[in-house]
Amino acid sequence: MTQKVGIVGIGHAKFGKRTDATLRELAYEAVTRALEDAKINVKDIDASVIGVACEEFAAQVSPAVLVNDYVGMGNKPVFRAEAACATGSAAIQAAWSLVKAGLVDVVLVVGAETMTHLGTLKATDVIARAGDTRWEYPFGATFPSFYAMMAEAHMHEYGTTREQLSMVSVKNHMYGAMNPYAHIQKAITLEEAMKSSMICYPLNLYDCCLISDGAAAVVLANEEKAKKISDTPIWLKGLGAASDTMMISERETLTELRATKIAAKKAYGMAGITSREVDVAVVHDCFTIGEIMAYEDLGFCKKGKGGKFIEEKQSYIGGKTPVNTDGGLKSKGHPLGATGVSMTIEITKQLRGEAGKRQVNGAEIGLSHNVGQIGQYCFVHIYSR
Amino acid sequence: MKFGYVSCLPETPLITRFVEELKNNRLMGTKCEKCGAKYLPPRAHCKCGSADIKWYEAPRRGKILTYTTVVVPPESMSKYAPYIVAVVELEDKTRLLAQLTGVTLNTLRVGMPVQVITRRVGADRIVYEFKLV
Numbered sequence: 001m002t003q004k005v006g007i008v009g010i011g012h013a014k015f016g017k018r019t020d021a022t023l024r025e026l027a028y029e030a031v032t033r034a035l036e037d038a039k040i041n042v043k044d045i046d047a048s049v050i051g052v053a054c055e056e057f058a059a060q061v062s063p064a065v066l067v068n069d070y071v072g073m074g075n076k077p078v079f080r081a082e083a084a085c086a087t088g089s090a091a092i093q094a095a096w097s098l099v100k101a102g103l104v105d106v107v108l109v110v111g112a113e114t115m116t117h118l119g120t121l122k123a124t125d126v127i128a129r130a131g132d133t134r135w136e137y138p139f140g141a142t143f144p145s146f147y148a149m150m151a152e153a154h155m156h157e158y159g160t161t162r163e164q165l166s167m168v169s170v171k172n173h174m175y176g177a178m179n180p181y182a183h184i185q186k187a188i189t190l191e192e193a194m195k196s197s198m199i200c201y202p203l204n205l206y207d208c209c210l211i212s213d214g215a216a217a218v219v220l221a222n223e224e225k226a227k228k229i230s231d232t233p234i235w236l237k238g239l240g241a242a243s244d245t246m247m248i249s250e251r252e253t254l255t256e257l258r259a260t261k262i263a264a265k266k267a268y269g270m271a272g273i274t275s276r277e278v279d280v281a282v283v284h285d286c287f288t289i290g291e292i293m294a295y296e297d298l299g300f301c302k303k304g305k306g307g308k309f310i311e312e313k314q315s316y317i318g319g320k321t322p323v324n325t326d327g328g329l330k331s332k333g334h335p336l337g338a339t340g341v342s343m344t345i346e347i348t349k350q351l352r353g354e355a356g357k358r359q360v361n362g363a364e365i366g367l368s369h370n371v372g373q374i375g376q377y378c379f380v381h382i383y384s385r
Numbered sequence: 386m387k388f389g390y391v392s393c394l395p396e397t398p399l400i401t402r403f404v405e406e407l408k409n410n411r412l413m414g415t416k417c418e419k420c421g422a423k424y425l426p427p428r429a430h431c432k433c434g435s436a437d438i439k440w441y442e443a444p445r446r447g448k449i450l451t452y453t454t455v456v457v458p459p460e461s462m463s464k465y466a467p468y469i470v471a472v473v474e475l476e477d478k479t480r481l482l483a484q485l486t487g488v489t490l491n492t493l494r495v496g497m498p499v500q501v502i503t504r505r506v507g508a509d510r511i512v513y514e515f516k517l518v
Contacts, residue, residue, distance in 0.1 A: 120457070121457070121458070121459065121460040121463065122460045124457065124458070124459045124460065125459035125460040125461050125462075128459040129393065133392075133393050133394055134388075134394055134400070134426070135426045135482070136482055137389070137391070137392075137393065137459075138388060138389020138390060138391055138392050138512070139389065139390065139470060139482060139483055139484050139512065140390055140391070140455055140458055140459065140462035140465060140466075140468055140470065140484065141455075141470050141482060142455060142457075142458065142459055144455075144457065145453045145455050145470050148453035149451040149452065149453050149470070149471075149472060150451070152451045152452060152453060152495070153450065153451040153495070156451070156495040197456075198454075198456045199456055199457045200453045200454065200455050200456060200457070201453055201454040201456070201490060202453075203453075247482070248472060248482060249472050249480040249481055249482045250480065254450060254451055254472065
Protein backbone atom coordinates (compact mmCIF):
# COMPACT_ATOMS: atom_id res chain seq x y z
CA MET A 1 0.00 0.00 0.00
CA THR A 2 2.87 2.36 0.67
CA GLN A 3 4.53 1.64 -2.66
CA LYS A 4 5.20 4.49 -5.04
CA VAL A 5 3.70 4.40 -8.54
CA GLY A 6 6.06 4.92 -11.45
CA ILE A 7 5.82 5.63 -15.16
CA VAL A 8 7.78 2.94 -17.00
CA GLY A 9 6.67 3.26 -20.61
CA ILE A 10 5.53 6.07 -22.90
CA GLY A 11 4.20 6.02 -26.47
CA HIS A 12 2.87 8.88 -28.57
CA ALA A 13 0.97 8.58 -31.84
CA LYS A 14 1.39 11.40 -34.34
CA PHE A 15 -1.30 14.03 -33.68
CA GLY A 16 -2.95 15.63 -36.69
CA LYS A 17 -5.63 15.16 -39.30
CA ARG A 18 -5.24 11.38 -39.43
CA THR A 19 -7.34 10.23 -42.38
CA ASP A 20 -5.18 7.09 -42.43
CA ALA A 21 -6.38 5.74 -39.09
CA THR A 22 -9.46 5.33 -36.89
CA LEU A 23 -9.50 5.27 -33.09
CA ARG A 24 -8.28 1.68 -32.87
CA GLU A 25 -5.26 2.15 -35.13
CA LEU A 26 -4.25 5.39 -33.41
CA ALA A 27 -4.43 3.63 -30.04
CA TYR A 28 -2.36 0.75 -31.42
CA GLU A 29 0.30 3.20 -32.63
CA ALA A 30 0.62 4.72 -29.16
CA VAL A 31 0.40 1.45 -27.22
CA THR A 32 2.99 -0.33 -29.36
CA ARG A 33 5.46 2.49 -28.76
CA ALA A 34 4.74 2.48 -25.00
CA LEU A 35 5.36 -1.27 -24.79
CA GLU A 36 8.57 -0.93 -26.84
CA ASP A 37 9.69 1.90 -24.58
CA ALA A 38 9.04 -0.22 -21.46
CA LYS A 39 10.48 -3.30 -23.17
CA ILE A 40 7.53 -5.40 -22.04
CA ASN A 41 4.82 -7.45 -23.72
CA VAL A 42 1.10 -6.70 -23.55
CA LYS A 43 0.82 -9.97 -21.55
CA ASP A 44 2.75 -8.27 -18.73
CA ILE A 45 -0.07 -5.74 -18.27
CA ASP A 46 -2.74 -6.46 -15.63
CA ALA A 47 -5.47 -3.99 -16.64
CA SER A 48 -6.18 -0.95 -18.78
CA VAL A 49 -7.77 2.43 -18.25
CA ILE A 50 -8.87 3.97 -21.53
CA GLY A 51 -9.68 7.66 -21.87
CA VAL A 52 -12.00 8.60 -24.72
CA ALA A 53 -14.00 11.76 -24.10
CA CYS A 54 -16.86 11.47 -26.53
CA GLU A 55 -18.75 8.71 -28.33
CA GLU A 56 -19.83 11.10 -31.04
CA PHE A 57 -16.21 11.82 -31.92
CA ALA A 58 -15.27 8.14 -31.72
CA ALA A 59 -18.38 7.15 -33.71
CA GLN A 60 -18.41 4.20 -31.32
CA VAL A 61 -20.30 3.48 -28.12
CA SER A 62 -18.08 1.64 -25.60
CA PRO A 63 -14.85 2.84 -27.23
CA ALA A 64 -12.67 1.64 -24.34
CA VAL A 65 -13.51 -2.01 -24.99
CA LEU A 66 -12.71 -1.54 -28.66
CA VAL A 67 -9.26 -0.17 -27.81
CA ASN A 68 -8.59 -2.73 -25.07
CA ASP A 69 -9.44 -5.60 -27.39
CA TYR A 70 -7.63 -4.18 -30.41
CA VAL A 71 -4.31 -3.83 -28.59
CA GLY A 72 -4.49 -7.44 -27.41
CA MET A 73 -5.52 -7.16 -23.78
CA GLY A 74 -7.69 -10.29 -24.07
CA ASN A 75 -9.79 -10.83 -20.96
CA LYS A 76 -7.94 -8.34 -18.76
CA PRO A 77 -10.03 -5.79 -16.87
CA VAL A 78 -10.74 -2.54 -18.73
CA PHE A 79 -12.03 0.73 -17.32
CA ARG A 80 -13.10 3.81 -19.20
CA ALA A 81 -12.35 7.33 -17.95
CA GLU A 82 -14.19 10.45 -19.13
CA ALA A 83 -13.52 14.00 -18.02
CA ALA A 84 -14.10 16.05 -21.19
CA CYS A 85 -10.79 17.70 -22.21
CA ALA A 86 -9.15 16.31 -19.04
CA THR A 87 -10.06 12.71 -19.84
CA GLY A 88 -6.43 11.58 -20.19
CA SER A 89 -5.44 12.85 -16.75
CA ALA A 90 -8.55 11.33 -15.19
CA ALA A 91 -7.46 8.01 -16.71
CA ILE A 92 -4.00 8.39 -15.18
CA GLN A 93 -5.41 9.17 -11.72
CA ALA A 94 -7.76 6.19 -11.96
CA ALA A 95 -4.88 3.93 -13.06
CA TRP A 96 -2.66 5.27 -10.26
CA SER A 97 -5.44 4.44 -7.78
CA LEU A 98 -5.72 0.84 -9.06
CA VAL A 99 -2.01 0.31 -8.58
CA LYS A 100 -1.85 2.14 -5.25
CA ALA A 101 -4.75 0.07 -3.91
CA GLY A 102 -2.89 -3.09 -4.85
CA LEU A 103 -5.53 -4.37 -7.23
CA VAL A 104 -3.01 -4.52 -10.09
CA ASP A 105 0.78 -4.25 -10.45
CA VAL A 106 1.09 -2.91 -14.00
CA VAL A 107 -1.55 -0.89 -15.81
CA LEU A 108 -1.83 0.48 -19.32
CA VAL A 109 -3.33 3.96 -19.79
CA VAL A 110 -4.48 4.98 -23.26
CA GLY A 111 -5.97 8.30 -24.28
CA ALA A 112 -7.41 8.58 -27.78
CA GLU A 113 -9.80 10.72 -29.81
CA THR A 114 -10.77 11.16 -33.45
CA MET A 115 -12.28 14.58 -34.11
CA THR A 116 -11.36 15.95 -37.52
CA HIS A 117 -13.80 13.74 -39.45
CA LEU A 118 -16.68 15.88 -38.14
CA GLY A 119 -15.34 19.20 -39.49
CA THR A 120 -14.96 22.44 -37.49
CA LEU A 121 -18.61 23.53 -37.21
CA LYS A 122 -19.96 20.11 -36.26
CA ALA A 123 -17.06 19.52 -33.82
CA THR A 124 -17.75 22.96 -32.28
CA ASP A 125 -21.39 21.92 -31.89
CA VAL A 126 -20.53 18.64 -30.16
CA ILE A 127 -18.13 20.38 -27.77
CA ALA A 128 -20.67 23.16 -27.12
CA ARG A 129 -22.90 20.47 -25.62
CA ALA A 130 -20.32 20.18 -22.83
CA GLY A 131 -21.88 23.47 -21.79
CA ASP A 132 -25.21 23.19 -19.93
CA THR A 133 -27.60 21.94 -22.61
CA ARG A 134 -30.63 23.50 -20.89
CA TRP A 135 -29.33 27.00 -20.20
CA GLU A 136 -26.13 27.65 -22.20
CA TYR A 137 -26.12 25.64 -25.42
CA PRO A 138 -29.57 27.06 -26.43
CA PHE A 139 -27.97 30.55 -26.67
CA GLY A 140 -25.18 29.42 -29.00
CA ALA A 141 -22.48 29.56 -26.31
CA THR A 142 -19.38 27.67 -27.48
CA PHE A 143 -16.18 26.70 -25.67
CA PRO A 144 -14.20 29.38 -27.47
CA SER A 145 -16.93 31.80 -26.29
CA PHE A 146 -16.56 30.76 -22.63
CA TYR A 147 -12.79 31.28 -22.73
CA ALA A 148 -13.26 34.49 -24.72
CA MET A 149 -15.51 35.83 -21.95
CA MET A 150 -12.85 34.91 -19.38
CA ALA A 151 -10.23 36.64 -21.54
CA GLU A 152 -12.36 39.79 -21.78
CA ALA A 153 -12.85 39.75 -17.98
CA HIS A 154 -9.10 39.24 -17.43
CA MET A 155 -8.22 42.06 -19.84
CA HIS A 156 -10.72 44.35 -18.12
CA GLU A 157 -9.60 43.51 -14.58
CA TYR A 158 -5.82 43.20 -15.01
CA GLY A 159 -5.00 45.01 -18.24
CA THR A 160 -3.92 41.81 -20.01
CA THR A 161 -3.55 42.55 -23.73
CA ARG A 162 -4.38 40.73 -26.95
CA GLU A 163 -0.68 40.96 -27.79
CA GLN A 164 0.18 39.03 -24.63
CA LEU A 165 -2.36 36.36 -25.59
CA SER A 166 -0.68 36.05 -28.99
CA MET A 167 2.74 35.75 -27.32
CA VAL A 168 1.60 32.49 -25.72
CA SER A 169 0.76 31.18 -29.17
CA VAL A 170 4.13 32.26 -30.60
CA LYS A 171 5.98 30.41 -27.81
CA ASN A 172 3.93 27.24 -28.14
CA HIS A 173 4.28 27.14 -31.92
CA MET A 174 8.04 27.60 -31.52
CA TYR A 175 8.26 24.50 -29.31
CA GLY A 176 5.67 22.60 -31.36
CA ALA A 177 7.89 23.05 -34.42
CA MET A 178 10.48 20.94 -32.55
CA ASN A 179 8.01 18.16 -31.65
CA PRO A 180 7.72 15.43 -34.30
CA TYR A 181 4.36 14.30 -32.87
CA ALA A 182 2.75 17.78 -33.05
CA HIS A 183 -0.18 18.50 -35.37
CA ILE A 184 1.27 21.81 -36.66
CA GLN A 185 5.08 21.90 -36.65
CA LYS A 186 5.49 25.50 -37.71
CA ALA A 187 6.86 28.56 -35.93
CA ILE A 188 4.78 31.73 -36.29
CA THR A 189 5.46 35.45 -35.82
CA LEU A 190 3.64 37.73 -33.40
CA GLU A 191 2.23 39.62 -36.37
CA GLU A 192 0.84 36.44 -37.94
CA ALA A 193 -0.74 35.47 -34.63
CA MET A 194 -2.33 38.87 -34.09
CA LYS A 195 -3.69 39.21 -37.61
CA SER A 196 -5.35 35.80 -37.82
CA SER A 197 -9.11 35.55 -38.29
CA MET A 198 -11.45 36.16 -35.34
CA ILE A 199 -13.10 33.10 -33.73
CA CYS A 200 -14.73 34.63 -30.64
CA TYR A 201 -13.62 38.13 -29.77
CA PRO A 202 -10.98 38.67 -28.30
CA LEU A 203 -9.73 35.19 -29.28
CA ASN A 204 -8.57 34.69 -32.85
CA LEU A 205 -7.49 31.58 -34.74
CA TYR A 206 -4.02 31.49 -33.16
CA ASP A 207 -5.49 31.85 -29.66
CA CYS A 208 -7.39 28.59 -30.14
CA CYS A 209 -6.12 25.02 -30.01
CA LEU A 210 -6.52 22.67 -32.92
CA ILE A 211 -9.16 20.04 -33.54
CA SER A 212 -7.03 16.92 -33.94
CA ASP A 213 -6.92 13.15 -34.08
CA GLY A 214 -4.43 11.34 -31.90
CA ALA A 215 -3.57 8.90 -29.16
CA ALA A 216 -1.04 8.55 -26.36
CA ALA A 217 -0.24 5.70 -23.98
CA VAL A 218 1.71 5.21 -20.77
CA VAL A 219 2.45 2.20 -18.59
CA LEU A 220 2.28 2.65 -14.80
CA ALA A 221 3.66 0.13 -12.31
CA ASN A 222 4.07 -0.25 -8.58
CA GLU A 223 7.50 0.46 -7.12
CA GLU A 224 8.73 -3.10 -7.14
CA LYS A 225 7.74 -3.75 -10.76
CA ALA A 226 8.74 -0.28 -11.90
CA LYS A 227 12.29 -0.80 -10.74
CA LYS A 228 12.43 -4.16 -12.52
CA ILE A 229 10.98 -2.81 -15.77
CA SER A 230 12.80 0.52 -15.98
CA ASP A 231 16.18 1.98 -15.11
CA THR A 232 14.62 5.44 -15.13
CA PRO A 233 11.11 5.23 -13.70
CA ILE A 234 9.46 8.61 -13.26
CA TRP A 235 7.42 8.79 -10.06
CA LEU A 236 3.98 10.31 -9.63
CA LYS A 237 4.57 12.27 -6.43
CA GLY A 238 1.44 14.36 -6.11
CA LEU A 239 -2.05 14.19 -7.55
CA GLY A 240 -4.78 16.78 -7.15
CA ALA A 241 -8.26 17.00 -8.61
CA ALA A 242 -11.17 19.40 -8.33
CA SER A 243 -14.42 20.42 -10.03
CA ASP A 244 -16.56 23.52 -10.41
CA THR A 245 -20.05 24.70 -11.34
CA MET A 246 -21.50 23.50 -14.64
CA MET A 247 -22.60 26.98 -15.70
CA ILE A 248 -20.23 29.92 -16.21
CA SER A 249 -22.88 32.24 -14.74
CA GLU A 250 -22.57 30.51 -11.36
CA ARG A 251 -18.83 31.20 -11.06
CA GLU A 252 -17.85 33.73 -8.41
CA THR A 253 -14.95 34.87 -10.57
CA LEU A 254 -14.35 34.87 -14.31
CA THR A 255 -10.62 35.59 -14.14
CA GLU A 256 -9.39 32.34 -12.63
CA LEU A 257 -10.16 28.63 -12.66
CA ARG A 258 -10.80 27.86 -9.03
CA ALA A 259 -10.53 24.12 -9.70
CA THR A 260 -6.93 24.67 -10.81
CA LYS A 261 -6.07 26.40 -7.53
CA ILE A 262 -7.68 23.63 -5.45
CA ALA A 263 -6.17 20.76 -7.46
CA ALA A 264 -2.73 22.43 -7.43
CA LYS A 265 -2.82 22.94 -3.67
CA LYS A 266 -3.61 19.25 -3.16
CA ALA A 267 -0.91 18.10 -5.58
CA TYR A 268 1.79 20.41 -4.16
CA GLY A 269 0.87 19.31 -0.64
CA MET A 270 1.01 15.61 -1.46
CA ALA A 271 4.36 16.02 -3.24
CA GLY A 272 5.67 18.25 -0.45
CA ILE A 273 6.80 21.00 -2.81
CA THR A 274 5.91 24.56 -3.73
CA SER A 275 5.32 26.03 -7.19
CA ARG A 276 8.86 27.47 -7.13
CA GLU A 277 10.35 23.98 -7.25
CA VAL A 278 8.68 23.06 -10.55
CA ASP A 279 11.39 22.83 -13.22
CA VAL A 280 9.06 22.25 -16.18
CA ALA A 281 5.29 22.32 -16.64
CA VAL A 282 2.69 21.47 -19.23
CA VAL A 283 -0.55 23.39 -18.75
CA HIS A 284 -3.96 23.42 -20.39
CA ASP A 285 -3.64 26.02 -23.17
CA CYS A 286 -6.81 25.08 -25.07
CA PHE A 287 -6.98 28.86 -25.50
CA THR A 288 -4.13 31.27 -24.86
CA ILE A 289 -5.99 32.87 -21.93
CA GLY A 290 -6.06 29.38 -20.38
CA GLU A 291 -2.27 29.32 -20.23
CA ILE A 292 -2.12 32.84 -18.76
CA MET A 293 -4.64 31.94 -16.04
CA ALA A 294 -2.71 28.70 -15.40
CA TYR A 295 0.53 30.63 -14.69
CA GLU A 296 -1.40 32.51 -12.02
CA ASP A 297 -3.60 29.74 -10.62
CA LEU A 298 -0.67 27.29 -10.37
CA GLY A 299 1.35 29.94 -8.53
CA PHE A 300 4.08 30.52 -11.14
CA CYS A 301 3.31 34.24 -10.85
CA LYS A 302 0.95 36.50 -8.92
CA LYS A 303 -2.73 36.87 -9.87
CA GLY A 304 -3.09 39.29 -12.74
CA LYS A 305 0.59 39.06 -13.76
CA GLY A 306 0.19 36.20 -16.24
CA GLY A 307 0.35 38.54 -19.21
CA LYS A 308 3.63 40.01 -17.97
CA PHE A 309 4.94 36.48 -17.29
CA ILE A 310 4.78 35.57 -20.99
CA GLU A 311 5.84 39.05 -22.12
CA GLU A 312 9.03 38.68 -20.03
CA LYS A 313 9.50 35.18 -21.50
CA GLN A 314 9.42 33.60 -18.02
CA SER A 315 7.60 30.56 -19.47
CA TYR A 316 10.29 29.93 -22.11
CA ILE A 317 13.13 27.46 -21.51
CA GLY A 318 15.62 29.52 -19.54
CA GLY A 319 12.83 31.51 -17.84
CA LYS A 320 11.42 31.07 -14.35
CA THR A 321 9.13 28.12 -15.21
CA PRO A 322 9.28 26.70 -18.75
CA VAL A 323 5.74 25.88 -19.87
CA ASN A 324 4.43 23.71 -22.71
CA THR A 325 7.79 22.67 -24.11
CA ASP A 326 5.95 20.18 -26.35
CA GLY A 327 4.00 22.91 -28.13
CA GLY A 328 0.97 22.70 -25.88
CA LEU A 329 -2.54 21.99 -27.08
CA LYS A 330 -2.13 25.03 -29.31
CA SER A 331 0.44 23.57 -31.67
CA LYS A 332 0.60 19.90 -30.74
CA GLY A 333 -3.17 19.54 -31.07
CA HIS A 334 -5.93 18.58 -28.64
CA PRO A 335 -7.45 15.15 -29.33
CA LEU A 336 -9.51 15.35 -26.11
CA GLY A 337 -8.87 11.93 -24.57
CA ALA A 338 -5.21 11.84 -25.62
CA THR A 339 -4.20 15.25 -24.27
CA GLY A 340 -3.69 14.42 -20.58
CA VAL A 341 -1.71 11.28 -21.40
CA SER A 342 0.39 13.27 -23.88
CA MET A 343 1.13 15.79 -21.10
CA THR A 344 2.41 12.99 -18.88
CA ILE A 345 4.62 11.80 -21.75
CA GLU A 346 6.22 15.23 -22.20
CA ILE A 347 7.03 15.54 -18.51
CA THR A 348 8.40 11.98 -18.45
CA LYS A 349 10.67 12.81 -21.41
CA GLN A 350 11.84 16.00 -19.75
CA LEU A 351 12.65 14.26 -16.46
CA ARG A 352 14.42 11.41 -18.29
CA GLY A 353 16.43 14.01 -20.23
CA GLU A 354 15.03 12.76 -23.55
CA ALA A 355 13.36 15.92 -24.83
CA GLY A 356 16.09 16.72 -27.37
CA LYS A 357 16.12 20.32 -28.56
CA ARG A 358 13.26 21.08 -26.16
CA GLN A 359 15.10 19.75 -23.10
CA VAL A 360 15.02 21.78 -19.88
CA ASN A 361 18.49 21.04 -18.58
CA GLY A 362 18.59 19.17 -15.30
CA ALA A 363 14.80 19.08 -14.86
CA GLU A 364 13.97 17.06 -11.73
CA ILE A 365 10.41 18.06 -10.89
CA GLY A 366 7.64 18.37 -13.46
CA LEU A 367 3.96 19.33 -13.36
CA SER A 368 1.01 18.63 -15.64
CA HIS A 369 -2.23 20.61 -15.52
CA ASN A 370 -5.22 19.33 -17.45
CA VAL A 371 -8.58 21.13 -17.51
CA GLY A 372 -11.96 19.80 -18.61
CA GLN A 373 -14.29 22.44 -20.09
CA ILE A 374 -13.73 25.72 -18.18
CA GLY A 375 -12.55 24.02 -14.99
CA GLN A 376 -15.54 21.73 -14.46
CA TYR A 377 -12.74 19.19 -14.21
CA CYS A 378 -9.14 19.85 -13.25
CA PHE A 379 -6.24 17.48 -12.60
CA VAL A 380 -2.77 18.51 -11.49
CA HIS A 381 0.02 15.93 -11.31
CA ILE A 382 3.55 16.35 -9.94
CA TYR A 383 6.33 14.09 -11.17
CA SER A 384 9.93 13.49 -10.08
CA ARG A 385 12.89 11.41 -11.11
CA MET B 386 -43.20 26.70 -27.37
CA LYS B 387 -39.57 25.63 -27.09
CA PHE B 388 -36.85 27.39 -25.13
CA GLY B 389 -33.66 28.51 -26.91
CA TYR B 390 -32.43 29.27 -30.41
CA VAL B 391 -31.65 25.56 -30.49
CA SER B 392 -32.40 22.84 -27.97
CA CYS B 393 -31.73 19.20 -27.38
CA LEU B 394 -33.69 18.44 -24.19
CA PRO B 395 -37.38 17.52 -23.76
CA GLU B 396 -39.96 20.07 -22.57
CA THR B 397 -40.32 19.14 -18.89
CA PRO B 398 -42.72 20.77 -16.39
CA LEU B 399 -39.97 23.09 -15.12
CA ILE B 400 -39.08 24.54 -18.51
CA THR B 401 -42.75 24.67 -19.56
CA ARG B 402 -43.61 26.77 -16.51
CA PHE B 403 -40.56 28.99 -17.08
CA VAL B 404 -41.51 29.55 -20.71
CA GLU B 405 -45.16 30.35 -19.84
CA GLU B 406 -43.97 33.11 -17.50
CA LEU B 407 -41.37 34.32 -20.00
CA LYS B 408 -44.14 34.73 -22.61
CA ASN B 409 -45.72 37.25 -20.21
CA ASN B 410 -42.41 39.07 -19.78
CA ARG B 411 -41.75 37.57 -16.39
CA LEU B 412 -38.28 36.17 -15.66
CA MET B 413 -38.66 33.47 -13.02
CA GLY B 414 -36.09 31.86 -10.78
CA THR B 415 -36.47 29.41 -7.93
CA LYS B 416 -35.63 29.81 -4.26
CA CYS B 417 -34.95 27.10 -1.71
CA GLU B 418 -37.36 27.25 1.22
CA LYS B 419 -34.88 25.39 3.41
CA CYS B 420 -31.56 27.24 2.91
CA GLY B 421 -32.64 30.36 1.00
CA ALA B 422 -30.41 29.80 -2.07
CA LYS B 423 -31.69 31.49 -5.22
CA TYR B 424 -31.36 30.01 -8.68
CA LEU B 425 -31.66 31.85 -11.95
CA PRO B 426 -32.12 30.05 -14.31
CA PRO B 427 -34.43 27.94 -12.13
CA ARG B 428 -33.76 24.48 -10.70
CA ALA B 429 -36.25 21.91 -9.47
CA HIS B 430 -33.96 20.97 -6.59
CA CYS B 431 -31.54 22.91 -4.38
CA LYS B 432 -27.84 22.12 -4.14
CA CYS B 433 -28.42 21.65 -0.37
CA GLY B 434 -30.47 18.57 -1.28
CA SER B 435 -33.90 20.04 -0.65
CA ALA B 436 -36.77 19.74 -3.14
CA ASP B 437 -38.73 22.41 -1.27
CA ILE B 438 -38.43 25.24 -3.79
CA LYS B 439 -40.64 28.22 -4.65
CA TRP B 440 -40.71 30.34 -7.78
CA TYR B 441 -39.80 34.04 -7.54
CA GLU B 442 -39.69 36.84 -10.08
CA ALA B 443 -36.12 37.95 -10.80
CA PRO B 444 -35.05 41.56 -11.32
CA ARG B 445 -34.73 42.61 -14.96
CA ARG B 446 -31.90 45.11 -14.63
CA GLY B 447 -28.20 44.44 -14.31
CA LYS B 448 -24.74 45.17 -15.65
CA ILE B 449 -22.43 43.41 -18.11
CA LEU B 450 -19.74 41.30 -16.41
CA THR B 451 -18.21 40.04 -19.65
CA TYR B 452 -19.07 39.39 -23.29
CA THR B 453 -17.83 37.96 -26.57
CA THR B 454 -18.82 37.90 -30.21
CA VAL B 455 -19.21 34.40 -31.57
CA VAL B 456 -17.91 34.58 -35.14
CA VAL B 457 -17.47 30.82 -35.64
CA PRO B 458 -20.71 29.25 -34.36
CA PRO B 459 -21.73 25.68 -33.64
CA GLU B 460 -23.25 24.11 -36.74
CA SER B 461 -26.77 24.36 -35.32
CA MET B 462 -26.40 28.17 -34.84
CA SER B 463 -24.90 28.94 -38.25
CA LYS B 464 -27.82 31.06 -39.47
CA TYR B 465 -27.58 33.39 -36.45
CA ALA B 466 -23.81 34.11 -36.50
CA PRO B 467 -22.15 36.41 -35.68
CA TYR B 468 -23.86 37.06 -32.33
CA ILE B 469 -22.85 38.44 -28.94
CA VAL B 470 -23.01 36.28 -25.80
CA ALA B 471 -22.70 37.96 -22.41
CA VAL B 472 -22.79 37.22 -18.69
CA VAL B 473 -24.76 39.79 -16.71
CA GLU B 474 -25.04 40.40 -12.98
CA LEU B 475 -28.60 41.34 -12.04
CA GLU B 476 -29.54 43.78 -9.28
CA ASP B 477 -29.91 40.97 -6.72
CA LYS B 478 -26.38 39.67 -7.60
CA THR B 479 -27.60 36.56 -9.44
CA ARG B 480 -25.91 36.05 -12.80
CA LEU B 481 -27.28 35.05 -16.16
CA LEU B 482 -25.88 34.11 -19.59
CA ALA B 483 -27.72 35.12 -22.76
CA GLN B 484 -27.25 36.85 -26.08
CA LEU B 485 -26.97 40.63 -26.19
CA THR B 486 -28.61 42.29 -29.16
CA GLY B 487 -28.94 45.66 -30.78
CA VAL B 488 -25.34 46.80 -30.28
CA THR B 489 -22.00 46.69 -32.07
CA LEU B 490 -18.94 45.29 -30.38
CA ASN B 491 -16.88 48.48 -30.46
CA THR B 492 -19.40 50.35 -28.31
CA LEU B 493 -19.65 47.59 -25.70
CA ARG B 494 -17.89 47.83 -22.34
CA VAL B 495 -17.83 45.75 -19.17
CA GLY B 496 -20.08 47.36 -16.57
CA MET B 497 -22.68 48.77 -19.01
CA PRO B 498 -26.27 48.61 -17.70
CA VAL B 499 -28.64 46.22 -19.44
CA GLN B 500 -32.16 44.90 -19.09
CA VAL B 501 -33.46 41.40 -19.67
CA ILE B 502 -36.18 41.15 -22.31
CA THR B 503 -38.23 38.34 -23.86
CA ARG B 504 -37.62 37.51 -27.51
CA ARG B 505 -39.60 35.21 -29.80
CA VAL B 506 -37.48 33.28 -32.28
CA GLY B 507 -39.51 32.23 -35.30
CA ALA B 508 -43.01 30.83 -34.69
CA ASP B 509 -42.30 28.35 -31.91
CA ARG B 510 -39.23 29.40 -29.94
CA ILE B 511 -38.56 31.84 -27.12
CA VAL B 512 -35.50 33.15 -25.26
CA TYR B 513 -34.52 35.87 -22.82
CA GLU B 514 -31.87 38.28 -23.97
CA PHE B 515 -30.00 41.40 -22.88
CA LYS B 516 -30.50 44.87 -24.27
CA LEU B 517 -28.52 47.97 -23.34
CA VAL B 518 -30.57 50.34 -21.16
